[in-house]
Structure formats: C-alpha cells, structure tokens
Amino acid sequence: MRAGDLISTDSTASLRLRGDDADLNFAWQVLADVPDPEVPAVSVVDLGIVRSVTWCDDRLYVQVTPTYSGCPATEFIEEMIREALQAAGFVNPQLTQKLDPAWTTDWITAEGREKLRAFGIAPPTGSASKRSLLGESGEVHCPHCDSSNTRQLSEFGSTACKALYRCDDCLEPFDYFKCI
Amino acid sequence: MKKYDELTEFLLRMGDSALVQGQRLCEWCGRAPALEEEMALMNVGLDLVGQARNWLDYAAQRINDGRDADMLAFRRDERDYRNLLLVEQPNGDFAVTMSKQFLYDAWQFHLLEALTESADQQVAAIAAKSLKEVIYHLRRSSEWVERLGDGTEESHQRMAAAIDTLWRFTFEFQETDAVVDSLSESGIIPDAGALKQQWQQTVAKVFTDATLSVPEDARSFYLSGREGMHTEHLGILLAEMQFLQRAYPDASW
Numbered sequence: 001m002r003a004g005d006l007i008s009t010d011s012t013a014s015l016r017l018r019g020d021d022a023d024l025n026f027a028w029q030v031l032a033d034v035p036d037p038e039v040p041a042v043s044v045v046d047l048g049i050v051r052s053v054t055w056c057d058d059r060l061y062v063q064v065t066p067t068y069s070g071c072p073a074t075e076f077i078e079e080m081i082r083e084a085l086q087a088a089g090f091v092n093p094q095l096t097q098k099l100d101p102a103w104t105t106d107w108i109t110a111e112g113r114e115k116l117r118a119f120g121i122a123p124p125t126g127s128a129s130k131r132s133l134l135g136e137s138g139e140v141h142c143p144h145c146d147s148s149n150t151r152q153l154s155e156f157g158s159t160a161c162k163a164l165y166r167c168d169d170c171l172e173p174f175d176y177f178k179c180i
Numbered sequence: 181m182k183k184y185d186e187l188t189e190f191l192l193r194m195g196d197s198a199l200v201q202g203q204r205l206c207e208w209c210g211r212a213p214a215l216e217e218e219m220a221l222m223n224v225g226l227d228l229v230g231q232a233r234n235w236l237d238y239a240a241q242r243i244n245d246g247r248d249a250d251m252l253a254f255r256r257d258e259r260d261y262r263n264l265l266l267v268e269q270p271n272g273d274f275a276v277t278m279s280k281q282f283l284y285d286a287w288q289f290h291l292l293e294a295l296t297e298s299a300d301q302q303v304a305a306i307a308a309k310s311l312k313e314v315i316y317h318l319r320r321s322s323e324w325v326e327r328l329g330d331g332t333e334e335s336h337q338r339m340a341a342a343i344d345t346l347w348r349f350t351f352e353f354q355e356t357d358a359v360v361d362s363l364s365e366s367g368i369i370p371d372a373g374a375l376k377q378q379w380q381q382t383v384a385k386v387f388t389d390a391t392l393s394v395p396e397d398a399r400s401f402y403l404s405g406r407e408g409m410h411t412e413h414l415g416i417l418l419a420e421m422q423f424l425q426r427a428y429p430d431a432s433w
Contacts, residue, residue, distance in 0.1 A: 066230075066309075068226075068227060068230060068313060069227055069230030069231045069233070069234055069309055069310060069313060070202075070225075070226035070227045070228070070229050070230025070231070070233075071226075071230065072226070099234065099302075099305040099306060099308075099309050100301070100304070100305030100308065100309075101308070102305070102308045102309040102312060103309075104312075153216060154216035154217075154219065154220060155220065155316060155319070155320055156216075156219050156220035156223040156224070156316075156320075157219065158219070160223050160226055160227060164216065164219075178316075180312045180313075180316075
C-alpha cells in the first residue's frame with residue numbers, strides 16, 4: 001500500500017461521518033467490541049459503563065462512568081475506547097467521566113450476564129437494592145454446575161468488583177460479580 | 181497552612197482522610213495473615229484511594245492554580261494535610277487495623293449517606309458513588325470487630341487495647357469549627373450533632389455485640405488534623421508515599 005492510499009482511506013472514513021443516527025449506531029457497534037480489560041468476555045457496553053454517545057460540532061462525545069472509584073482499569077478502558085473509535089474513523093472523540101448517577105450492576109445487560117456466566121463468573125443476582133448491599137444477597141448459582149449450594153469465602157475477590165465463592169457440590173471456587 | 185474557602189477545605193478533609201487510610205491499608209500488602217484478607221485489605225484501600233481522587237479532583241478544580249489531584253496528593257507537606265488524626269495512626273496489630281477501619285467506616289457511612297442529599301451536586305455525586313463501596317467496608321470491619329472482640333481471651337484483650345489506643349482521636353468526628361458550621365448551615369454537609377449521634381449508635385451496637393465496653397466521649401486533644409497539626413506518624417507515611425514524585429518530579433512512564 002502506498003502513502004497516498006492511506007491518506008485517501010483516512011479522509012474517506014472521516015468524511016463519511018456526519019453524526020446522524022447511522023453514525024451513532026456505528027459508534028455503539030464499535031464500543032460493543034471494546035472488551036473490559038479485566039473480564040475480556042464482556043464489552044464496555046455489556047457492562048453498562050458507556051452512558052451516552054452524542055454528536056456535537058463535528059465531534060463524537062462519549063460519557064463513561066467508572067464501576068468502582070478505585071478501579072485501576074478506568075483510565076485504561078478510556079484509552080481503549082478512544083483508540084477503537086479513532087481506528088473506526090471518528091476524529092478526536094471526546095471522552096468524559098460521569099459520576100452521577102453512580103454505576104450499578106443493574107446496568108449489566110442480559111447478554112453481558114450470560115457472557116459472564118459462560119466465562120466462569122457468577123453474574124450479580126437480583127437488583128442493587130439497599131438490602132442486597134447490606135448483605136442480604138439472593139442465591140448465587142455456581143457458573144460451572146448451576147448448583148445453588150454455594151458459599152462465600154471472602155467478600156473481596158481478585159478485583160474490586162468481585163467476591164470469592166465456592167461451590168459445595170462441584171467443589172470449584174469461583175468469582176461472583178458483586179451487586180452494587 | 182494555606183486556607184481555602186469552606187467547601188474546598190471540606191473536600192481536602194474528605195480526600196486526605198480517604199487517601200491516608202488507603203495508604204495505611206496498602207502497608208499490609210504482602211504481610212496480611214491470609215490471602216483472602218490481603219485481597220480484602222487491598223480492595224478496601226483501592227476504593228479509598230479512588231474516592232480520594234474524586235474528592236481531590238474537585239478540590240483541585242476549585243483551587244484552580246494549575247495543580248491536579250496528583251499534585252495535591254504528592255506535593256503537599258504534612259502541615260497542609262487535613263486528614264483525621266485517627267487514620268494516620270500506625271497499623272499496629274490486626275486488632276488496631278480493624279478497629280481503626282471500623283471507627284472510620286462507621287463515620288464515613290453516616291456522613292456519606294447524608295451527603296448524598298447535599299446542596300452541592302458534585303458532593304452528592306461523589307458521596308453516592310463512595311457510599312456503595314463504604315457499605316461493604318463497614319460490613320466487613322463490623323464483622324471483624326465482633327469476631328475478635330467476642331473471640332478468644334487474647335483477641336478480646338487486643339481489641340480492648342486497640343480501642344483504648346485509638347479512641348482519643350475520635351473527638352475529631354464530633355468537633356465543629358467555622359467550616360463545618362457554615363457548610364451545614366447552607367445544606368452542603370449534615371448537622372454535626374445528628375451525625376455524631378448516628379455514629380455513636382452504630383459504634384455502641386457493634387461494640388456491645390462484640391462484648392467490648394463503649395468508652396465515654398473522647399475529649400479534645402491538643403492536635404487537630406484539619407488544622408494541619410498532626411501526630412508524628414503522618415510525616416513518615418508521606419515520606420514513603422511521596423518519595424517518587426519528590427525525587428523525580430513529574431516522572432511518568
């Protein structure tokens with residue numbers, strides 16, 4: 001490929017984008033392929049951390065919300081989102097962090113929950129009511145054998161968003177995505 | 181010590197306390213009694229450092245002198261830190277670490293719950309985010325206080341000694357000053373009296389369940405974290421935490 005091809009390819013890509021519905025849908029599709037770096041089975045869209053995608057003054061604006069305040073992946077995720085959008089032809093996308101309303105596991109999509117389970121992580125059960133936050137969590141099913149005969153080993157697991165569980169039927173330990 | 185407007189002072193108090201408590205927890209890295217405990221201590225520490233970043237980001241925006249949250253964390257001296265005296269105390273044994281965590285969690289929990297209704301939207305947003313995490317922290321530290329207090333003779337004695345060491349610093353949860361008075365009057369932070377009562381109730385309940393006696397109200401002390409007058413432990417903690425940025429300012433990788 002010659003330099004001229006690259007330049008013309010780039011300009012075609014950015015000229016194509018006008019910020020109409022088709023472009024915004026395209027942006028959502030691009031984001032649906034950006035994996036969470038710690039749980040690569042799910043995308044940032046599955047996790048519900050992309051809060052909005054809008055177009056203003058020839059630029060794409062993406063609002064992202066962090067899962068946990070101290071999640072070390074937050075900045076890395078923003079960088080991955082920026083790179084994916086730029087590769088897809090969105091020039092200089094603008095990313096902003098949105099704290100309010102605070103992220104809740106209720107925003108994890110049904111598809112995302114299924115992907116978590118297939119990956120070996122039990123998805124959050126029930127909704128993030130205050131009762132569930134105070135420890136009255138529902139049954140947690142083993143992602144391997146689906147048994148509900150499970151128990152918590154530690155409230156904090158390999159990452160801030162997970163707790164450590166064990167299945168008393170198949171005896172496998174597993175991560176549970178905490179309900180917040 | 182440089183003084184800022186009341187809201188900024190409050191943001192620094194919140195951010196500095198969370199940061200120092202987070203840093204203390206991280207001192208357990210590689211030394212915790214069990215792997216699960218180590219992960220839990222680090223997870224709580226990580227949440228607190230993240231919360232500190234949110235508070236200090238907002239403080240930096242208001243100070244608006246070119247410094248960001250990192251600069252506030254790594255380039256301020258001990259005298260400019262506004263954290264609670266409690267959180268800068270050394271970790272001691274596991275009883276001291278968990279008692280300190282519990283006293284702080286109980287205070288954070290009630291304060292953050294009230295702050296979700298703050299007249300300042302950004303304060304309310306940071307509080308709502310932090311509260312979800314702090315509920316988990318408080319649940320865990322309460323369980324430890326109960327298990328150790330109502331455990332063996334030795335664990336009970338160690339808990340009683342830990343509370344004896346730390347209790348004197350809890351006067352800072354109760355004392356008001358011009359910043360607290362003015363902010364609670366304008367609905368940005370809750371009334372100090374009501375907060376003190378809620379904190380006392382939570383502490384009394386957990387201590388009673390843990391067969392530990394509840395001490396009398398702590399009296400004022402000659403030092404004050406929010407005035408930048410700290411115990412000797414903070415300087416040592418900052419020397420370690422800030423080393424890299426002090427030795428190699430603006431280092432990046």
